[in-house]
Amino acid sequence: xxxxxxxxxxxxxxxxxxxxxxxxxxxxxxxxxxxxxxxxxxxxxxxxxxxxxxxxxxxxxxxxxxxxxxxxxxxxxxxxxxxxxxxxxxxxxxxxxxxxxxxxxxxxxxxxxx
Amino acid sequence: xxxxxxxxxxxxxxxxxxxxxxxxxxxxxxxxxxxxxxxxxxxxxxxxxxxxxxxxxxxxxxxxxxxxxxxxxxxxxxxxxxxxxxxxxxxxxxxxxxxxxxxxxxxxxxxxxx
Numbered sequence: 699x700x701x702x703x704x705x706x707x708x709x710x711x712x713x714x715x716x717x718x719x720x721x722x723x724x725x726x727x728x729x730x731x732x733x734x735x736x737x738x739x740x741x742x743x744x745x746x747x748x749x750x751x752x753x754x755x756x757x758x759x760x761x762x763x764x765x766x767x768x769x770x771x772x773x774x775x776x777x778x779x780x781x782x783x784x785x786x787x788x789x790x791x792x793x794x795x796x797x798x799x800x801x802x803x804x805x806x807x808x809x810x811x812x
Numbered sequence: 813x814x815x816x817x818x819x820x821x822x823x824x825x826x827x828x829x830x831x832x833x834x835x836x837x838x839x840x841x842x843x844x845x846x847x848x849x850x851x852x853x854x855x856x857x858x859x860x861x862x863x864x865x866x867x868x869x870x871x872x873x874x875x876x877x878x879x880x881x882x883x884x885x886x887x888x889x890x891x892x893x894x895x896x897x898x899x900x901x902x903x904x905x906x907x908x909x910x911x912x913x914x915x916x917x918x919x920x921x922x923x924x925x926x
Contacts, residue, residue: 730912741903741917742855749912786855790912799845799868800915802855 702789704803713812717774721787721803724768731763732800733772734786742786742802746772777810784808814838816918818904824924825894833889833921835904842908844887845915846879848872848900855903861887894925 701724711717719733730749734742748754748761748770760773770789774781784807788800817836825831837844846858859869861879878890887906891898901922905915 730914732914736855739901741920744914744916747912747914788855788915799857799860801857804854 702787702801702803704785704787704806706804706806708807708809710809710811711777713777713779713810715777715810717777717781717808717810719772719774719785719787719806719808721770721772721789722768723770723787723789723801725789725791726765726768728765728768728789728791730790731761731770732788732790733759733761733770734788734802735781736784736786736805738784742788745785774808777808779810779812782809814840814916816904816906816916818902818918818921820921821919822922822924824926827896827925828893831891831894831923833891833902833904833923835887835889835918836885837887837904837906838908838916839885840908841906841916843867843906844879844881845905845907846889847903847905847917849903849920850900858889891923894923896925899923899925 703722705720733746736742746761748763754761758775762771784805786805787803819834844861849855857870859873860867876892880888901920903920904918907913
């Protein structure tokens with residue numbers, strides 16, 4: 699069973715702080731990695747994608763990938779109350795096409811308090 | 813920006829009835845997916861569809877489920893005889909603009925089986 703595990707949370711940070719979200723995956727051959735944000739009752743919304751080891755920055759968001767450790771993380775700098783949501787880690791495994799399914803973690807609930 | 817659209821947004825049905833959930837993927841996308849999310853649980857893969865056939869399906873996607881692309885734009889999920897445990901949010905997604913690409917999700921259909 700190919701698994702994606704996220705730190706259980708919930709995670710609460712003050713406004714302006716850095717929020718750190720973590721994810722591990724079991725399929726060593728996984729090719730691509732995504733972070734989605736999901737507000738309550740809404741659909742997943744793509745925040746970041748990362749495919750190579752290292753860091754990838756986009757505005758206040760930084761994704762980090764370490765394939766040797768099978769670990770993906772998302773840092774949110776200068777957290778805002780509007781960042782309060784569930785963050786989903788999603789992994790596309792090996793063996794499929796470039797358009798294969800994504801496997802999601804259970805999500806980490808983030809609350810940013812003023 | 814192109815969107816995946818789903819209808820209806822909410823469907824209430826009685827146990828044993830058939831339901832059809834509808835999706836219009838992004839027009840130049842080639843790969844289509846259905847996911848479901850039971851309240852409070854993770855986003856789960858149901859089925860992927862490419863070139864007018866199922867490319868992968870999960871254990872959840874049993875004989876009660878079917879998918880179809882009846883024309884050049886619509887993508888449907890049919891549940892033949894709904895059960896109480898089918899109550900969930902159902903998300904359609906599509907991709908196909910390049911390798912290693914993310915999934916773009918519709919707003920979802922909330923299915924309530926009574």
